[in-house]
Amino acid sequence: MSRLAVVVFVLICAAFALSWAVRAGVTGGDHALREAFLVTLSAFMTLAIMSFMYRDNPYYKFAEHLFVGISAAYWMCVGFWSTIVGNLVPRISENLSEFFKVPYSGGGLDFDLFFLPYRYFYMIPIVLGILLLMRLVPKAGWLSRWPLAFIVGTFAGLNLIRYLQSDFVNQISATFVPLFVEWHGFGDFIGQLSLAADGQFVAMMTNLIIFLGVLCGLIYFFFSKEHTGWFGGASRLGIWILMITFGASFGYTVMGRISLLVGRLTFLFRDWLGIMS
Amino acid sequence: MRREIPLVITIFVGFLAIVSFFSPPLEGLGEDFTLFFDIIAVFAFFLGGGNLVRIHANKLIKRKTDWVYSIVTLVGFFGMLSAGLFKIGNPGDISTSVTAPGSLFSVLYFNLNLPLGSTMYALLAFYVASASYRAFRAKNREATVLLVAAFVILLGSTPFGTLLTSWIPHPLDILQIPNLAVWIMSSPNLAGQRAIMIGVGLGVVSMSLRLILGIERTYLGDDRG
Amino acid sequence: MGNLGIIIALALIGGGLLWLLIRAIRGKEVNRRLIFVFILVSVAAPILFTITFEMKPTPIVQALYDKIENLPEGSKVLLSFDFDPPMAPEVQPMADVVSRHVLAKKHKAIFMTLWATGQAQFNITLEEVIRRDFPEARDGVDYVDLGYKAGNEGVLNVIRTDFKKMFPTDVNTVPWDSLPILNGVRSCSDFDLIISLGGGKPGVKEWVLFVGDPTRVPTAGGVAAVVAPMLYPYYPGQMCGLLGGIKGAAEYENYFRDNHPRYAGMTTPAMLMMGPQTVAHVVILAFIVIGNVLYFVTRRKEVKR
Numbered sequence: 041m042s043r044l045a046v047v048v049f050v051l052i053c054a055a056f057a058l059s060w061a062v063r064a065g066v067t068g069g070d071h072a073l074r075e076a077f078l079v080t081l082s083a084f085m086t087l088a089i090m091s092f093m094y095r096d097n098p099y100y101k102f103a104e105h106l107f108v109g110i111s112a113a114y115w116m117c118v119g120f121w122s123t124i125v126g127n128l129v130p131r132i133s134e135n136l137s138e139f140f141k142v143p144y145s146g147g148g149l150d151f152d153l154f155f156l157p158y159r160y161f162y163m164i165p166i167v168l169g170i171l172l173l174m175r176l177v178p179k180a181g182w183l184s185r186w187p188l189a190f191i192v193g194t195f196a197g198l199n200l201i202r203y204l205q206s207d208f209v210n211q212i213s214a215t216f217v218p219l220f221v222e223w224h225g226f227g228d229f230i231g232q233l234s235l236a237a238d239g240q241f242v243a244m245m246t247n248l249i250i251f252l253g254v255l256c257g258l259i260y261f262f263f264s265k266e267h268t269g270w271f272g273g274a275s276r277l278g279i280w281i282l283m284i285t286f287g288a289s290f291g292y293t294v295m296g297r298i299s300l301l302v303g304r305l306t307f308l309f310r311d312w313l314g315i316m317s
Numbered sequence: 318m319r320r321e322i323p324l325v326i327t328i329f330v331g332f333l334a335i336v337s338f339f340s341p342p343l344e345g346l347g348e349d350f351t352l353f354f355d356i357i358a359v360f361a362f363f364l365g366g367g368n369l370v371r372i373h374a375n376k377l378i379k380r381k382t383d384w385v386y387s388i389v390t391l392v393g394f395f396g397m398l399s400a401g402l403f404k405i406g407n408p409g410d411i412s413t414s415v416t417a418p419g420s421l422f423s424v425l426y427f428n429l430n431l432p433l434g435s436t437m438y439a440l441l442a443f444y445v446a447s448a449s450y451r452a453f454r455a456k457n458r459e460a461t462v463l464l465v466a467a468f469v470i471l472l473g474s475t476p477f478g479t480l481l482t483s484w485i486p487h488p489l490d491i492l493q494i495p496n497l498a499v500w501i502m503s504s505p506n507l508a509g510q511r512a513i514m515i516g517v518g519l520g521v522v523s524m525s526l527r528l529i530l531g532i533e534r535t536y537l538g539d540d541r542g
Numbered sequence: 543m544g545n546l547g548i549i550i551a552l553a554l555i556g557g558g559l560l561w562l563l564i565r566a567i568r569g570k571e572v573n574r575r576l577i578f579v580f581i582l583v584s585v586a587a588p589i590l591f592t593i594t595f596e597m598k599p600t601p602i603v604q605a606l607y608d609k610i611e612n613l614p615e616g617s618k619v620l621l622s623f624d625f626d627p628p629m630a631p632e633v634q635p636m637a638d639v640v641s642r643h644v645l646a647k648k649h650k651a652i653f654m655t656l657w658a659t660g661q662a663q664f665n666i667t668l669e670e671v672i673r674r675d676f677p678e679a680r681d682g683v684d685y686v687d688l689g690y691k692a693g694n695e696g697v698l699n700v701i702r703t704d705f706k707k708m709f710p711t712d713v714n715t716v717p718w719d720s721l722p723i724l725n726g727v728r729s730c731s732d733f734d735l736i737i738s739l740g741g742g743k744p745g746v747k748e749w750v751l752f753v754g755d756p757t758r759v760p761t762a763g764g765v766a767a768v769v770a771p772m773l774y775p776y777y778p779g780q781m782c783g784l785l786g787g788i789k790g791a792a793e794y795e796n797y798f799r800d801n802h803p804r805y806a807g808m809t810t811p812a813m814l815m816m817g818p819q820t821v822a823h824v825v826i827l828a829f830i831v832i833g834n835v836l837y838f839v840t841r842r843k844e845v846k847r
Contacts (some may be wrong), residue, residue: 078424083430093443093470093578101321105386107433108369109393114318115431116366117401118658121415123692128356128764139465143717145710147468165353171361176367182319185537187357189323192528193535195352196333198782199697200525204495204750206780207518208392210755211511237496246504253508254515278512286508287466289771290499292787294445294467296632296767298822299788301442301585302815303631304435305357307473309589316590334699348700348707355693355700355708362692412715414689417664426662427557438628442774442822446581447574450762450829454837464830471827474789475820476595502774511775 046096052099056084059312066314084311086304132164215254217247253281324531331529369394397425465499473498551587554609555580559828566836569843577829584825585818593817594810598779599793602774606762606783607797609735609750610643618727622749623660623667624740629766630663634814635791636764637663637739638671641796642805645676645685650723652708652733653718654688656697657743661690661713675805682712682721683814694744703729731757735782741766746773750780765792791817 049290058311063076075098088103129136137144167185175184221243223229232240259271260278330350337347373387399405406421407413416423455461472478478494485493492502529532558580565572599607621641625633644651655661665686672679679685688709691697694760700708703708705727706718718724726732730753738749740833746763754761760782763773767787778783789811799806 041707051653056449071332078428078572079846082428083332085429086436089433089440093438094575095490101386101435102389104437105389105438106393106429109390109395110425110430111396112362112366112369113394113401113424114422117398117415118661118690119362120402122658122661123355123359124687125692125713126715127352128630133646139411140715141410142711142715148620159347164351165360166595168353169357169363172357172360172364173367173625175364176371185319185323186326187360188536189326191354191357191361193327193330194334194351194696195339196327196525196528197331198699200331200471200529201335201532202695202755203518203521205366206751207514208522210780211515211775214775215511230324235491236488237491237493237500237516239488240493242491242500249504250508250511253505254511257509257512261512262432270768279459281505282509282512284463284466284501284505287441287463287468288470288506289768290463290467291470291474291489292767292771292828294449294471294823295789295819297438297442297445298826299632299767299815300435300439300579300628300818302589302788302822304432304439304820305582305586305589306631306811306815307432309586310383311459316592342678348704350701352698352707354696355691358692358694358696367674396572407712408611414687414713416665418665422663422682426659427754430659431630431662434627437631439808442585443578443581446826446829447577448835450572451571454832455834456837464834468827471823474787475816475823476597477820477824502771506771507774510772511812514775516771520800524847 052084056080059083063312063314079312083308084310090304123304128162128165130160132166142246215251217250218245219247219251252277257281320534321538322536324534328529328531331525335529357510366394368396393429400425465504467493469501470498473501545591548591548593549588551583552821555584555587555825558662558834559825562828562832562836567839569839571836578738580825580829581822584821588821589714590818592814594813594819595816595820597789597793597796597813597816601776602784602786603790603793604783604797605778606640606737606785607643607794609638609762609782610647611650611761611764611801613647613734613784615648615651617730618652618723619644620652620654620730620733621734622738622740622743623655623664624738625663625742625766626656626657626659626751627663629741631815632766632791633739633764633790634663634666635788635795635810635815636785637667638738639791639795639798639808639812640737640764640785641667642671642675642808643801643802644680644793645672646802646805649734651685652688652723652727653685653732655690656694656748656772657688657740657742658692660740672810675808682716683723686721686723687713688787695748695752698744698748701730702756712752722836729757730759733759735759736761737763739764741769745769746781746784747776748791753802755780763825788812788815788819 046104059080060073063079066073067075074314085103085106088099092100093098118287125140125142129140134144147190168190172183172187174180188246229240236242256274256278258278259274260267260282265271306316333343333347333350337343342382356421361519370391373390375381376384376387377391401415404411404415404420404422406424407415407417407418408419409417424432424487453464455464461521473494478498482493482495490496524533526538552719562572613619617639621637621644621750625637641651641653653664655664659741663767672685675683681687691708697708709718711717712721722799730736736749736753736759738746746761746765746769749763749815752760753759765773765784765787765788769783770786770790773781773784773786784793792810792815795810795812798807801809
């Protein structure tokens with residue numbers, strides 16, 4: 041460790057201690073020391089991640105590795121208590137249900153499947169789950185294909201129906217919008233012609249662009265025919281529509297990313313430094 | 318057998334998921350199988366955690382590059398796991414929610430997980446700004462159209478856009494930037510996103526069919542694994 | 543003092559952008575770390591000096607507001623907190639204001655989540671909105687937290703037809719049958735409105751696909767800005783309203799506060815964030831212009847050479 045690194049480390053520790061003390065003094069009341077420590081810890085973790093903007097450094101690596109460990113454990117714990125204890129235990133064991141204080145539902149249930157009581161039916165996911173964990177054992181890793189196949193099959197079956205209905209049929213149906221909106225004759229249309237946002241012309245243009253835009257966008261993605269002639273022209277229009285789409289996505293992406301930074305800076309200024317209300 | 322049995326499972330479960338949608342008597346069985354899937358999903362979390370421990374323990378034991386940080390990962394992992402599995406500091410009894418306010422699990426989440434996770438993604442704001450300066454070029458007409466659309470959306474989502482074009486009278490007010498931004502989102506953006514959605518939807522349906530019919534087998538891996 | 547600070551900060555940012563433009567015209571780039579400092583200052587200054595704006599709701603935001611506003615009192619609304627800390631700055635304000643609106647209209651709020659992190663995020667809403675603004679609201683009667691279940695679309699597939707099978711108890715293991723708020727609820731079809739708040743997978747799209755479309759229950763969403771453009775095809779046929787990003791949240795907060803004077807003193811984090819958003823957007827736009835000026839100047843020099 042170089043001398044500079046040691047000096048930086050000592051300075052950071054001193055800053056941490058100073059922040060903790062000042063925050064505790066400002067907070068006051070019960071648990072002031074604890075609250076001040078937690079806020080200071082959060083702030084320093086935030087700054088450790090932000091230090092990556094200068095360059096990769098040990099403090100960033102420390103924070104990053106800590107985050108990975110904590111995240112993995114968080115999901116495991118919440119998954120265990122919510123689904124294993126909440127959904128599996130009540131269906132298989134009265135004693136365990138009593139221990140975890142969840143209402144037992146496994147006895148005298150819906151039906152006997154293949155002459156087995158219902159609760160044995162729910163041993164299947166336990167067996168499959170254990171087989172999934174075999175992935176950690178090199179020689180027995182092939183056993184994890186069974187639960188994986190179960191997962192893949194379920195996903196495939198559910199998604200086939202749902203995407204077909206919602207993302208295909210319903211979307212095509214929604215594309216067939218009236219091209220003539222509030223039509224009372226050509227004279228009336230000319231008389232009201234304007235670029236008002238709530239006007240007839242804009243409403244008609246909107247529907248026309250939706251219809252043509254979807255059609256031309258789909259033509260662009262059709263690669264089995266060469267994009268020449270009228271087909272190529274439609275494909276070109278499709279590209280322009282898609283470019284507007286990507287531009288809109290970029291605009292919203294910028295908004296989203298800036299919001300995240302605003303959130304963190306607000307925490308630093310308000311909760312840690314206390315320089316804004 | 319190593320590949321045939323998983324194939325049979327995929328085909329059976331896939332068909333059951335489809336048929337149970339159309340057949341009310343099989344609906345309950347379909348629900349149960351979906352519940353199995355949900356329970357197995359939790360075991361997948363355990364697998365992820367176990368794999369994490371295996372990788373970092375291996376790194377630690379063999380003293381690979383940056384092995385010191387593996388200690389940090391493992392300490393964080395086991396600390397959070399203990400706090401959650403044993404509900405350390407939870408008010409009330411074992412039935413109280415694992416994320417109950419005041420629990421050690423909740424404290425670790427709000428003071429470590431939350432700031433670390435949020436800040437990781439907040440860094441993207443800097444990269445978006447850097448990309449705007451260095452990479453976003455109007456090299457051709459299509460790129461210029463993209464830029465103009467982004468311009469209108471960015472300006473329209475702020476009061477600055479309203480200020481710039483509020484003088485435009487009502488008969489032409491589609492040209493006011495906020496109205497133009499709303500129109501872009503609900504017309505050309507909608508059209509483009511719908512075209513993509515239909516294409517993706519078709520892709521998902523065809524891939525699902527391939528999986529259920531056993532044509533697509535890449536998820537089984539090779540026979541060494 | 544605050545106004546002076548804003549003026550100085552904006553002058554500094556403006557001056558800096560002008561300097562960047564001059565450098566670009568001369569064909570000189572700047573170090574990326576300077577760009578980072580720029581964006582940091584342009585976001586930090588408006589936060590410190592608190593710039594806020596009034597915001598009018600766009601039609602898609604107004605649609606969700608009107609839906610909640612016009613439901614009969616006592617309607618059952620399912621709210622799913624499907625987000626994690628990275629999305630929280632955008633989605634938490636939405637979650638708070640929508641929850642506040644639902645309870646203010648005396649509807650029954652049933653909370654759940656498809657994300658493990660959503661459970662903890664809901665606790666923020668519970669402490670800062672429900673317990674603070676609605677101390678008379680009773681757990682299990684006026685609202686209930688059903689918690690998290692693993693399985694993503696699998697959860698939705700089950701609750702579409704049998705809710706109790708997936709959630710036999712609430713998050714504190716109180717049995718389903720002991721919760722008066724869930725009387726008469728057998729499946730998602732028994733809800734009057736479903737609102738998903740999130741931005742990843744599973745999220746609003748999965749709610750529309752697996753629950754909204756099959757059951758025809760009105761479904762709405764509040765999502766992170768990154769995801770919002772992708773959901774427009776579902777509106778209005780398959781989705782009855784959408785809050786897109788911090789802007790959508792700010793519009794909803796502003797409109798709710800103006801129409802519910804009782805909550806005029808409520809915190810409006812989304813509206814407060816629009817000040818830094820505005821300045822940052824203008825800076826980003828300036829970067830795009832300056833970057834293109836640099837590109838064309840450099841290209842012209844190369845052509846000349």
